Amino acid sequence: MTRFYHSFTTRYNVYFNGIENYKEQLKEMEEGYEDNFTDLLLMHPAQAYANPKDPQPSGSFDRTIEKCQKAIQLHSIKKRPKRNSKKMSDPKYREYMKRDEYNPFIHNAWRLMGKAQYYKGDFLGAAATFLYISRHFTWMPDLVAESRIWQARCYIAMGWLYEAEDILLKINNEKLPESQNNWFATVNADYLVHKGEYEKAIPFLETAIKSASSKQQRIRMTFLLAQLYAATQNPTKAYQTYGKVIGMNPPYRTEFNARIKQTEVYSGKDISKEVKKLTRMASRDRNKEYLDQIYYAIGNLYLSRKDTLKAMENYRLANQKSTRNGIEKAICQITLGNLYFERREYVDAQPCYAEAIPQLKEDYPQYDLLSRRSSVLDELVVYAQNVELQDSLQNLAAMSEDDRNKAIQKIIDNLIKKEKEEAEAQQREEYLAQQQGPQFNNDNSAKQNTTILSGDKSWYFYNKPMVSAGKTEFQRIWGSRKLEDDWRRRNKSGFSMSDFAEQSGNSENEDLADNSLPDEENPDSIQSDAADDPHKPEFYLKQIPMTPEAMETSNEVVAEGLFNMGIILKNKLEDYPAAIANFNLLEERFPENPYRLDVYYNMYLMYMRNGDVVTAGIYRDKIRSVFPESPYAQAMADPHYLDNLRRMSTVQDSIYEATYAAYLENDNRTVHGNTTFMKEKYPLSPLMPKFLFLDALAYIGDKQYDHFKAGLKDLLERYPQADVSPMATTMLKGVAQGRQVAEGSGNMRGMIWKARLTNDTTTLANDTAQATFTQDLNAPHVLLLVYATDSVSSNQLLFDVAKHNFTSFVIKDFDLEIMTFNEISMLVVKGFNNFDELSHYRRVLDNSETFRYPPGVRPVMISEDNFKKLLEGYSFEDYFLFLENNPQPTEPYEKR
Structure with a gap:
């Protein structure tokens, strides 16, 4: 009677309330979730919990879980009934007396709780619940099998595919109960989809669809089945299965995407009917929000028939009609960008990639390739746009004054018209947003929150989609600009040795102009305002090269653009025909351009790569005759030049390591000898700037200071963009200011500590800015293992410290990160809550029997706040001076 009472009360009281809530919330989840049709659909919306970046499903199962827990707590019967000795001879009775549970209905509460935990997204908790069921209800084989399959499903959701496979194989080998065949097919299909074995998953998914828990789930899994057919190159089956989805009377969004997907797998010979069908869809008011997808689908149809021009026309139309930023628009832009890229129309491909990348997740197929391609095109388009702009300006300069003014006025009229259309469109969007409420998804709202689109909430500079979006917005406002100092200026002076001339006299007021009139009374102010207003002709006239000097500057920009375009096309895109065409155009337009030597050499390399030895020989002869020195x-001149070039990559590293070691030992003769050898044998080595730098520093030990300065000047003239050039610049400036040069190999390390940990010249107002460090021993700290770049193997140091941490600290975990700033590199050890924790770690590290600091590594203990100041542009020398005045409790450590 007790067992009957608790069973009855469990079923019709607590469990009833829980199961009703469960059904209600599950229906809301399955019907309310918006699937991502641009990727393989999830077997169930609950799996979206595994990826926080995905839109999260609705539905709260907390009440169900609460009711199940209450049922188990109040009505579970663990106490065995009184033993009947007369029945002990019966094996079934003996098994009955060994049970862990005697409420005949309570297993339903356990099972329901596990399901609710799964649909809530608590996959680990659900797995634990189903594991409990499989171990404590062994007398119910169907329940045990069902629970183990559910356990495998939880593992799949967490990505534990090996554990899921182990369970599914064992269940299948142990003669699966017939009642669980359909459920096994559902979970096994899910496992095979996650594993990428789509062809094997198809028959299981076909079985699973028949026993789907609801109509919405049956529609969802049928759509997934069509996607699997498409992925396994079975377009006919895929087309038919998408048709089945349409015939199941699904929600309109699902039906619409099924029709769009049909165009991607259409295998008929005549596409005109499909195009007409989609065109009719485009004319309906209900599809205005989906016009981009419709025209994208039409483009797919034309592309399937190799009609690239028609396809690109519709892809461009899809981008124009798009009212939303999102994955659908991004995919269209990527497709169009790929077509432009294959046609070598790189300038047109660049904005497609630049706008699409921020909308993509990092797990998107070929994301890394697309991101790299976008970065290269960003660099290429800077020069391409510069060339196009200067050619346009030169054409305007060649016009008569009347024609020029007409052309400028046409530009102004088009600008005003465009601004008016954008303002009207903005007003319409705002009106529609007010009418349709906050759910209206327009382009502005998407632009305002790229984080929502990508789902990535990390810090801006670690968030690739947000960085890409920022880059696109920057280019929209400023245009494409090369990454360099004074980027806002169109014309910038180049490198000048006068920057390092010894200072004499005071020229502080030399550049001051006499302009005492207030702005409102200054006639130049009115003209300046007009020149900054794109609605006034003066804005355009000031950019036109009307004087010989301005035309010369414009030609320099064009020549630089053509040369750099050729270099990028050759080195980063490996498009040799396009690179050769740019170099030939440069030679044709500017026969005396300053890039001829590099052009000849790159032409030589490309023709040798293409096997055209005769043409390559022509450029080799040009180099030797025109530039013999x-x-x-x-x-x-070496007949074995190509062989030397091939060996250079393997030889140069070992020679540099020997040269650097010789410098540290003050063996200056070896440094000079190795540098001379590299100049003669491998003058084109990428490490040549480093050899020249060490060679110049070695003259300090020889007390030949003129050779030291001459060596640094030669380095800066030949390699102004090398990684050692900022340090050489700092040294020459110091000499120009009258500072004495320290002798010995230690001077290099001394200069390293004086270097700024940034490439941003605007970070600090001047070199003598005082650092505002603070000392807070209770603040979080980090340990910096600092060394000169290339003097220590970063990977080996990282491995040695990680090994030490693993063996010395069982519970505590530390984050390790390598950071490089030109001549300075460091291994950053993070995870210390205060200075005392860091001091303990430091003592353990210093006293370790297995770890030793490599030569040249200096440990620095610093708070996170002070470390941020270093990254903002201060030097280690600034920090060391602060420590001298504010010594830390473990001062001896800092003097190592």
Whole structure:
């Protein structure tokens, strides 16, 4: 009677309330979730919990879980009934007396709780619940099998595919109960989809669809089945299955995407009917929000028939009609960008990639390739747009004054018209937003929150989609600009040795102009305002090269653009025909351009790569005849030049390591000898700037200071963009200011500590800015293992410290990160809540029997706040001076 009472009360009281809530919330989840049709659909919306970046499903199962827990707590019967000795001879009775539970209905509460935990997204908790069921209800084989399959489903959702496979194989080998065949097919299909074995998953998914828990789930899994057919190159089956989805009377969004997907797998010979069908869809008011997808689908149809021009026309139309930023628009832009890229129309491809990348997740197929391609095109388009702009300006300069003014006025009229259309469109969007409420998804709202689109909430500079979006917005406002100092200026002076001339006198007021009139009374102010207003002709006239000097500057920009476009096309895109075409155009337009030597050499390399030895020989002869004193000509004089070039990559590293070691030992003769050898044997080595830098520093030990300065000047003239050039610049400036040069190999380390940990020249107002460090021993700290770049193997140091941490600290975990700033590199050890924790770690590290600091590594203990100040542009020398005045409790450590 007790067992009957508790069973009855469980079923019709607590459990009833829980199961009703469960059904209600499950229906809301399955019907309310918006699937991502651009990717494989999830077997169930609950799986979206596994990826926080995905839209999260609705439905709260807390009440169900609460009711199940209450049922178990109040009505579970663990106490065995009184033993009947007369029945002990019966094996079934003996098994009955060994049970862990005697409420005949309570297992339903356990099972329901596990399901509710799964649909809530608590996959680990659900797995634990189903594991409990499989171990404590062994007398119910169907329940045990069902629970183990559910356990496998939880593992799949967490990505534990090996554990899920182990369970599914064992269940299948142990003769699966017939009642669980359909449920096994559902979970096994899910497992095979996650594993990428789509062809094997199809028959199981077909079985699972028949026993789907609801109509919405049956529609969802049928759509997924069609996607699997498409992924396994079975377009006919995929087309038919998408048709089944349409015939199941699904929600309109699902029906619409099924029709769009049909165009991607259409295998008929005549696409005109499909195009007409989609065109009719485009004319309906209910599809205005989906016009981009419709035209994208039409483009797919034309692309399937190799009609690239028609396809691109519709892809462009899809981008124009798009009212939303999102994955659908991004996919269209990527498709269009790929077509432009394959046609070598790189300038047109660049904005497609630049706008699409922020909308994509990092797990999107070929994301890394697309991101790299976008970065290269961003660099290429800077020069391409510069060339196009200067050619347009030169064409305006060649016009008569009347024609020029008409052309400028046409530009102004088009600008005013465009601004008016944008303002009207903005007003319409605002009106529609007010009418339709906050759910209206327009382009502005998407632009305002790229984080929502990508789902990534990390810090801006670690958030690739947000960085890409920022880059696109920057280009929209400023245009494409090269990453360099004074980027806002169109014309910038180049590198000048006068920057390092010894200072004499005071020229502080030399550049001051006499302009004492207030702005409102200054006639130049009115003209300046007009020149900054794109609605006034003066804005355009000031950019036109009307003087010989301005035309010369414009030609310099064009020549620089053509040369750099050729270099990027050759080195980063490996498009040799396009690179050769740019170099030939540069030679044709500017026969005396300053890039001829590099152009000849790159042409030589490309023709050798293409096997055209005769043409390559022509450019080799040009180098040796026109530039006989150049490093290229000297290197090519060796008949074994190409063999030397191939060996260079393997030889140069070992020579540099020996040269650096010799410098540290003050063996200056070896440093000079190795540098001379590299100049003669491998003058084109990428490490040549480093050799020249060490060679110049070695002259300090020889007390030949003129050779030291001459060596640094030669380095800066030949390699102004090298990684050692900022340090060389700092040294020359110091000499120009009258500072004495320290002798010995330690001077290099001294200069390292004085270097700024930034490439941003605007970070600090001047070199003498006082650092505002603070000392807070209770603040979080980090340990910096600092060394000169290239003097220590970063990977080996990282491995040694990680090994030490693993063996010395069982519970505590530390984050390790390598950071490089030109000449300075460091291994950052994080995870210390205060200075005392860091001091303990430091003592353990210093006293370790297995870890030793490599030569040249200096440990620095610093708070996170002070470390941020270093990253803002201060030097280690600034921090060391602060420590001298504010010593830390473990001062001896800092003096190592």
